[in-house]
Amino acid sequence: MGNVLTIILQRLALGFLTLLVVSVVIFVAVNLLPGDFAQSILGQGATPESVAAIRRDLGLDQPMVARYFSWLGGALQGDFGSSFAQASFANFTGSDSGAGSVAQQIAPRFANTMFLAAVSAAIAVPFALVLGVLAALYRNSIFDRATNIFTLSSISSPEFFLAYVLILFLAVLNPILPSVSNIFADMAFSDRLEKTLLPALTLTLVVTAHMMRMTRAAIINLLSSPYIEMARLKGMSPLRVIVHHALPNALAPIINVVAINLAYLITGVVVVEVVFVYPGIGQLFVDSVKFRDIPVVQACCLIFAAAYILLNLTADIMSILSNPRLRHPK
Amino acid sequence: MTQAPDTTPLVKIRDIRIDGRSDETWLPIIKGVNLTLQRGQVLGLIGESGAGKSTLGLAAMGYTRDGVRISGGSVEFDGIDLLTASAAVKRDLLGKRIAYVAQSAAASFNPAHRLIDQHVEAPVQHGIAGRKDSAEDGIALYRKLRLPNPEEIGFRYPHQVSGGQLQRAMTAMAMSCRPDLIIFDEPTTALDVTTQIEVLSAIRDIVAQYNTAAIYITHDLAVVAQMADRIKVLLRGEEVETADTRTMLTAPVQDYTKSLWAVRSFERPAKPAVQKGTVPLVTVQNVDAAYGKEKVLHDVSFDIHAGRTVAVVGESGSGKSTTARCITGLLPPIAGQILFDGAPLPPDYRKRSKDQLRQIQMIYQMADTALNPRMSVGQIIARPVQFYLGLTGKAKRQRVDALLNQIELDPAEYYNRLPSELSGGQKQRIGIARALAAEPRFIICDEVTSALDQLVAEGILRLLARLQDELSLSYMFITHDLATVRAIADEVVVMKDGHVVEQGPKAEMFRPPHHAYTDLLLSSVPEMDPDWLSNLLAERGVDNIGDAAVNKL
Numbered sequence A: 001m002g003n004v005l006t007i008i009l010q011r012l013a014l015g016f017l018t019l020l021v022v023s024v025v026i027f028v029a030v031n032l033l034p035g036d037f038a039q040s041i042l043g044q045g046a047t048p049e050s051v052a053a054i055r056r057d058l059g060l061d062q063p064m065v066a067r068y069f070s071w072l073g074g075a076l077q078g079d080f081g082s083s084f085a086q087a088s089f090a091n092f093t094g095s096d097s098g099a100g101s102v103a104q105q106i107a108p109r110f111a112n113t114m115f116l117a118a119v120s121a122a123i124a125v126p127f128a129l130v131l132g133v134l135a136a137l138y139r140n141s142i143f144d145r146a147t148n149i150f151t152l153s154s155i156s157s158p159e160f161f162l163a164y165v166l167i168l169f170l171a172v173l174n175p176i177l178p179s180v181s182n183i184f185a186d187m188a189f190s191d192r193l194e195k196t197l198l199p200a201l202t203l204t205l206v207v208t209a210h211m212m213r214m215t216r217a218a219i220i221n222l223l224s225s226p227y228i229e230m231a232r233l234k235g236m237s238p239l240r241v242i243v244h245h246a247l248p249n250a251l252a253p254i255i256n257v258v259a260i261n262l263a264y265l266i267t268g269v270v271v272v273e274v275v276f277v278y279p280g281i282g283q284l285f286v287d288s289v290k291f292r293d294i295p296v297v298q299a300c301c302l303i304f305a306a307a308y309i310l311l312n313l314t315a316d317i318m319s320i321l322s323n324p325r326l327r328h329p330k
Numbered sequence B: 001m002t003q004a005p006d007t008t009p010l011v012k013i014r015d016i017r018i019d020g021r022s023d024e025t026w027l028p029i030i031k032g033v034n035l036t037l038q039r040g041q042v043l044g045l046i047g048e049s050g051a052g053k054s055t056l057g058l059a060a061m062g063y064t065r066d067g068v069r070i071s072g073g074s075v076e077f078d079g080i081d082l083l084t085a086s087a088a089v090k091r092d093l094l095g096k097r098i099a100y101v102a103q104s105a106a107a108s109f110n111p112a113h114r115l116i117d118q119h120v121e122a123p124v125q126h127g128i129a130g131r132k133d134s135a136e137d138g139i140a141l142y143r144k145l146r147l148p149n150p151e152e153i154g155f156r157y158p159h160q161v162s163g164g165q166l167q168r169a170m171t172a173m174a175m176s177c178r179p180d181l182i183i184f185d186e187p188t189t190a191l192d193v194t195t196q197i198e199v200l201s202a203i204r205d206i207v208a209q210y211n212t213a214a215i216y217i218t219h220d221l222a223v224v225a226q227m228a229d230r231i232k233v234l235l236r237g238e239e240v241e242t243a244d245t246r247t248m249l250t251a252p253v254q255d256y257t258k259s260l261w262a263v264r265s266f267e268r269p270a271k272p273a274v275q276k277g278t279v280p281l282v283t284v285q286n287v288d289a290a291y292g293k294e295k296v297l298h299d300v301s302f303d304i305h306a307g308r309t310v311a312v313v314g315e316s317g318s319g320k321s322t323t324a325r326c327i328t329g330l331l332p333p334i335a336g337q338i339l340f341d342g343a344p345l346p347p348d349y350r351k352r353s354k355d356q357l358r359q360i361q362m363i364y365q366m367a368d369t370a371l372n373p374r375m376s377v378g379q380i381i382a383r384p385v386q387f388y389l390g391l392t393g394k395a396k397r398q399r400v401d402a403l404l405n406q407i408e409l410d411p412a413e414y415y416n417r418l419p420s421e422l423s424g425g426q427k428q429r430i431g432i433a434r435a436l437a438a439e440p441r442f443i444i445c446d447e448v449t450s451a452l453d454q455l456v457a458e459g460i461l462r463l464l465a466r467l468q469d470e471l472s473l474s475y476m477f478i479t480h481d482l483a484t485v486r487a488i489a490d491e492v493v494v495m496k497d498g499h500v501v502e503q504g505p506k507a508e509m510f511r512p513p514h515h516a517y518t519d520l521l522l523s524s525v526p527e528m529d530p531d532w533l534s535n536l537l538a539e540r541g542v543d544n545i546g547d548a549a550v551n552k553l
Helices: A002-031 A037-045 A048-058 A064-076 A084-093 A102-137 A142-156 A159-173 A189-222 A226-233 A238-267 A270-276 A281-290 A294-321 B053-059 B087-093 B115-125 B131-144 B163-175 B193-209 B221-227 B245-250 B255-265 B320-328 B354-359 B377-389 B393-406 B424-437 B454-471 B482-488 B516-524 B532-540 B546-552
Strands: B011-022 B025-037 B042-046 B068-077 B098-101 B181-185 B213-218 B230-235 B238-244 B282-291 B294-304 B309-313 B335-340 B360-363 B442-446 B474-479 B491-496 B499-505
Touching: A002 A064, A002 A294, A037 A048, A064 A294, A084 A294, A102 A142, A102 A189, A102 A238, A102 A281, A102 A294, A142 A189, A159 A189, A159 A270, A189 A238, A189 A270, A226 A238, A226 B098, A238 A294, A270 A281, A281 A294, B011 B053, B025 B053, B025 B068, B025 B238, B042 B053, B042 B221, B053 B068, B053 B181, B053 B213, B098 B163, B115 B131, B115 B163, B131 B163, B131 B193, B163 B181, B163 B193, B193 B221, B193 B516, B193 B532, B213 B221, B221 B245, B221 B532, B230 B245, B230 B255, B238 B245, B238 B255, B255 B454, B282 B320, B294 B309, B294 B320, B294 B335, B294 B474, B294 B499, B309 B320, B309 B482, B320 B360, B320 B442, B320 B474, B354 B360, B354 B377, B360 B424, B377 B393, B377 B424, B393 B424, B424 B454, B454 B474, B454 B482, B474 B482, B491 B516, B499 B516
Parallel strands: B042 B213, B042 B230, B098 B181, B181 B213, B309 B474, B309 B491, B360 B442, B442 B474
Antiparallel strands: B011 B025, B011 B068, B230 B238, B282 B294, B282 B335, B491 B499
């Protein structure tokens, strides 16, 4: 087991290093965006003096390297700075300046996004795996083909289209679920779940195909192995051959695809959020880019990057653990 | 009054016809074979690769692989027609009353589960015994099959157990439901001789003990002679002849069977000893080599003289191929040196001159993977001709044609063929021609015949012998097959665990006294005598054969 622990620690260190590199890329890329906050907020009334004043207030006149390190130092302590938009708003109203912190602004949105992702994953992952196993079991049958056509058409359709189709059938024609997901902080879990279900179903349709097809392919790939033939020659039922003999050996590629799709659920759901007016991090991100609210954009990017890295890391580690050769060295 | 013996056959196959799909058409693999097996009897099924042995063996279980179909005939097991039986009926028989032991146990055990879990699967799923009882029975079987540590070995994963032990564990697994019939599909082909003998005696004991009927598939005549009551010889999907083992060995009727029996008689006379003081063509001098930190060669030294063949023998992992890698410069030794014609060669092949590289060529075990599948035969051979000798155009073509003639393939027919359009033996011949194209003085032959059938292998050995005489080549012949050594070697080097344990002329090698390990190797090679295994066991005892004996040394 010591072997595995070393591998995990190595991966963690590597993951952290990747995150550091990504932070540089994010910072540089965001700062290369044309236009700046001062100009976009002042609009037509921008005079060189007022632009300079706002820039000085926000520290935008400092050199980039200095700004990077002060941002990184803050980020490491969980302080992503103050949102430009909130900061200036606070100045106008004279209210408590703490309300403008990026962390405070992002936290509830991020929690909502994680909730949506969790609900979607809880539906999509088992659904995709079961479909994949069944498709492998009845490969080349009508069921297999129907499943493939269904998942491929759902992944090929634009997300908003899927969302509207679901709204049409589940909210308009048969009003089972609400079409608007206006959730707020102190909602009961069941209400929250009900409001989240429609966007979660939409996302399920989006991510199922990839996972299901990988499950099917990884299993079918193993079906010509001698140990599968052996299981058949021991008189095992086709279902047992696939679930007990093929699936455990097909886990590594499946885990990786699941991880990529989970990361997508956290980072790529802007369209679905917009359609259902779901207050997630995606909308906040798009709005912040529009207003050149650099601290928020950077923090969102960093969270997205961290999600990708963390999930891939988990997938790596789980693939390693799924391999008995590594779990039980000679 | 004694009860009349039950004479209904356990397996009755009549006029079976099996096709395999190739591209878009069905080609016959088995063309109408009959097979009858009584209870408790062992039938040996022999033939070359492609003769349809495995296909027939699997058909006896009512099973066909993907892309194979049974197009006619009948298969009955204990009165049940397996070809018309439903999948559920067949599943109920498989594992429970008919079991299978595959060629490669390492590939046929599921890597994700422990041995004992795989062992109890059939009894538990077929509802014969509970998990606990069946696991205890498994341990008892492991003990009967003389597996080391029977209490504990079942709790390991397949990758933690050696090949010979896995093969015995698989035999135990086949026995888990006490079936009436076991199909053994080349169960010892992938094993070293010293390991093979242990597996053979284990299989033979357990089959006799439970009076299990068996179909034993192999291409090794000496093995089948030990195992089978009757032998059936197959050739290209058709039966050549069937007889009981002793009759078959002493008085084969058909020419093909006779030719199979005769293969083992090929033996070229050893050349006279080399005069003292002659400079050897290749000298391996006190070579140590390592992969990373793991040292795999320890002070290896031997000479290869011009025009001679040195056979390097030993089991897998003994350092034979590593020594070859040191000579070719692929693996620079960490100590010692390689001399060619008395002059040291640079250790790394990248530092050797083109002429030094040209002198040493290699022929590989797997001709399949050693030839570029996208290049034609002509291109494959022309490449070294152009690279080493600088021939182009017409001269190059002439040289390639001459080489093809030398390996007894017609240039007009084979020049434009791709490797996929050649048989195994022809591919190996192309490998030889490619080595010859460089006009070397020394060729390393790494297990060149072990993937080939005996008749084909003999052809290759005769060809190599002829080329040696014509071109006065020197060979280093890496092999684990002592019959090959007997056939072609002048001198023998025996290796074990990276050490040279014994070396000398062939004649001395096959005559006692010799090193204990050499003795073990020699005594482990099955002979055509059907009593060989019984005699050997009687003479030495079960503890003095196979791995057990190796560990004692």
